Amino acid sequence: MTVRLRPTLAALPAYVPGKSVPGSIKLASNENSYGPLPHVLERIAAAAENVNRYPDTNSSELMDALAAKFGIGSDRLVVGCGSVSLCQQLVFATADEGDEVVFGWRSFEAYPIISAIAGATAVKVPLDGQTHDLRAMAAAVTDRTRLVFVCNPNNPTGTAVSGAALLRFLDEVPSDVLVVLDEAYHEFVTDPSVVDGTTLLERYPNVIVLRTFSKAYGLAGLRIGYGIAADPAITMAVRQTQVPFAVTQIAQVAALASLEPAAERQLAERVAEVTAERGRVTAELRNAGYQVPDSEANFVWLTNGPAEAGGIDATAFAAGCAERGLIVRAFADSGVRVTISNPAENDKFVSAAHELRA
Template sequence: MIQLASNENPLGMPAAARQAAADALAGAALYPDATGRALKEALAARLGVTPDWLVLGSGSSEILTLTAQAVVKPGEGVLWSQYGFVVYAQAAALARGEGRAVPAQRFGHDLKAMAAAITPQTRLVFVANPNNPTGTFLEGARLQEFLAQVPRETTVLLDEAYTEYLAPRQRYDAIGWLRAFPNLVVARTFSKAYGLAGLRVGYGVAQPALAARLNAIRPRFNVTTPALAAAVAALADNDFVQRTYELNRVGRAQLSEGLGQLGVETLPSAGNFVMACFADARGVHAALLRAGIAVSTLDNYALPDWLRITVGTQEQNAAVLEAVADAARA
């Protein structure tokens, strides 16, 4: 089965990360380093912060839920954009907050409407850039302007799970913004561009006071020994991340242009996936499964006519296009 449903890296794990994880198994009879010291030190050096700005999670999804639990009391407000990542609603529910999705603008964040929706009871706002599942992108200047409008008592979690896939002209310095915005948390992951989805490693970056609140409720051994070792090795493998970026840049164009030639509408994407609209999305999904290709339906986002297709290798993308063409002829 060609797995193109969950936005995983088609290159797999970096070789150095695989070896580091294997070597770390020798110590797996002992509990992991609860502080994640080696990984925090490596991240701190890369990001230009000190380790007390960092929170480690079992994937970045745990950073989302930890943030909600740390800053939201029962009945307080949590906002996200329509078509935002499903975990935002789950995080709000776990914190017993009052969640609300703000209507999207062209499938992406309407930052003006989101700012207007903030009330004195709003304690958390989720913003994803790029957004999953739509792939929409917000320019850095617009994000900074939005952050400046958010009251300091309202935390903003900027979800950058797909930031490594941004083109150079799209990139901005969210970590640098943290010094100006003590209510900002930036969440990132090793699951996507670094190829460690199965090992579950993510991290949050925030000013020390806010990071301490998250660390106070973080499960003590939430990241395993092999995962910590693999993440340190993956972080150092800049060549792997660059190869991942280039493969995705070319493959995303291959999928988008190929689907367009087949008369299929796609949204411009800044991530490692393409969202495509079909007259019979369920039928196309079933046809792809028969061809041995798994992609994601989007019924749980109230997008029943759309499929999200992870960018694969050139051969995998070609197989998708062939299967879609075959389904159209059937």
């Protein structure tokens, strides 16, 4: 006799991380190639001396720093083990078995996984081209819907919805349905029409905005993110579904150091370098004949389709990159996502893309 496990596990989709191949350039996981700032590394080293102690389970100092940064009460904030952990906690807090979680597809791969773990039904709404179809997503909301994810900018396509479209959407969603604005790539947005979700909270108390220190801040390996809501009941519910001591003290210290004024200025400089490289790589790819949507994240997206229309075969393209020492993230049914790295690594990718187009 074997241990009885939940039947849901048999059909649970697996999260597929970006591969790391020794000797190859990894452009598969949207990591920041620059890493943490020097003073942040110093704080990490100092904090490591106390790993025999449990961390502050409430992340009190970091919560206070974030409250000061956004000019809000700390009761409207929650810190988690990366924003993906907060996504899972929010589903656990809102959805029971048979309830629905709505999101665009393709979007962040974790959404259907965490919905299934909670016993909820994942409702996937096809993108309009490469961008969220917010009208269709609003129409997909039923009396069983408990939560809607809007990944903006969207992972893996890099596209973002405009503020006007988002406001129309939020006006249509019932006020008892939680809308999660997953803004993991917010720092890389340059399009002025894309709204900062935190500015919408007072108008829409059923919204929570998620951010992370993994991408722009270069702390992916430490797993730390946060959420901001207008309604403290939402953040309290997230805290209730959190594993005790989920956020390490090292992660808290690193995030706190990353929020210092001097660090924020250095961060802005690094982000500007990434977005400039994003524009350069996008232009190079388009000149080579690839169809590449405008990205507001730290990666670009190449779409499946006929070569004469600028498309690719995702599996073949990824294999061709791997042969040239470049690891990209292929989604066999839809396209390839490529992280924007430093200029030298970006040049190698552009060169490979030209060769694969020849």
